[in-house]
Amino acid sequence: MLDSTPSGRPSRAVRALALLALAALWTTACSAPGGAPNGDPTAAPPLPGPEDGEGGGDGADGGEDSSAPRGDGPLGDRVVVIDPGHNGGNADAPSEINAQVPAGNGEKACDTVGAESVNGYAEHEFNWDLSLLVKERLEADGVTVILTREDNEGVGPCVDERAEIGNENEADAALSIHADGGPESGRGFHLITPGEIPGLTEEIVEPSALLAEDIRREYLEGGDVPYADYLADEGLDERTDLGGLNLSTVPKVFLEAGNMRNPEDAALLEDPEWRERAADAIARGMAAYLMRG
Incomplete structure (x- = not known):
């Protein structure tokens, strides 16, 4: 939640510099032989730091409107769709x-309710909170x-509509933010990537894996x-049964940020200060991907 920020946290401009600096350091390492995991040769050289870190909007107006002006920061030519x-x-x-509704290789339910922690913290609320921070x-x-x-009071949109928002806006990347409802004894996070489905996902399998x-x-x-x-x-979990991935024409992944039914994970997911740190990490990863191309 944006209004739960502890007093004295770094300004947005400082955070912007920090995110890009870390991403630049990583991409520089990737460009050197043996500098990154698997010696990835596809990483782009680092971008210069922002001249003005206040390049974005005010954080809470979402939906399908792509009319917002480009930002002034170092990633000002990139478009990202975040799917809470x-x-x-x-x-x-x-x-x-x-x-x-259509799911690419068949049909699936429009949407689902989502998980909930033992303390009653709903997944849909967590997804919304974290998405705004990212x-x-x-x-x-x-x-x-x-x-x-646009908010956390509505219904849907359906999984095919969620994919279409990224497609219509020709996003450079799309990220669907979730928290899992796994077994109480299991903990941890994972990312779901699209598997190859002929005629649907061939073009996004590789870039989605990099994302x-x-x-x-x-x-x-x-x-x-x-x-x-x-x-x-x-x-990492590759799947071919999710309409939000199967119908995407842009690189897209699902993040299951933790297991809401596990006490250790739930304690983190429910913590506003932890969500700030998690958003920093997710944004750094997204920035690193956007700097590849």
Whole structure:
């Protein structure tokens, strides 16, 4: 929540410089032989630091409007769609969210209610809180950020509509933010990437995998959450059953930021100060990806 920021935290301009500086250091290391995991040859050289860190908007107006002007920061020519999973009104609209919609390789329910911690902290609220924080940080670097929903009181949008928002806005990357509802004994985070489906996802499989790797690296270091120990492989899970990925024509991943049903993970997810740190890490990963091309 934006109004829960501790007094005395760094300004947005300072955070912008910090995010880009860290991303630049990483991409510089990637450009050197053996400097990055797997010696990735695709990393771009670092961008210069921002002349004005106040390049973005005010943080809370989302939806499908892509008319916002480009930011003045070093990533001012990039567009990112952030998809806060689920919505606060879904539980009261079962007929709407259970309606079948296209999912690429079949049909699925429009949307779902989402998970909840034992203390009653709803996943849809967590997703919204964290998405606003990530949006704020990316906008400070000049990124045009579009949210797939305008608030946390509505219904949907359906999974096919969420994908279409990224497609229509020709986003450089799209990130769907979630928290898992796994077994109580399991903890950790993972990222879901699109698997290859002929005629649908061939063009986004590789760039989406790079996006996942960049976010995974920064989130593991800055989020204080381990890789999920109950599914996925070192924090990565490739799937072909999610309409939000199957129907995307732009690089897209899902972040399951932690397991809401695990007490250790839930204690972090419920903590506003932790969400600030998590947003920093996610924004650094996204900035590193955007600087590749």
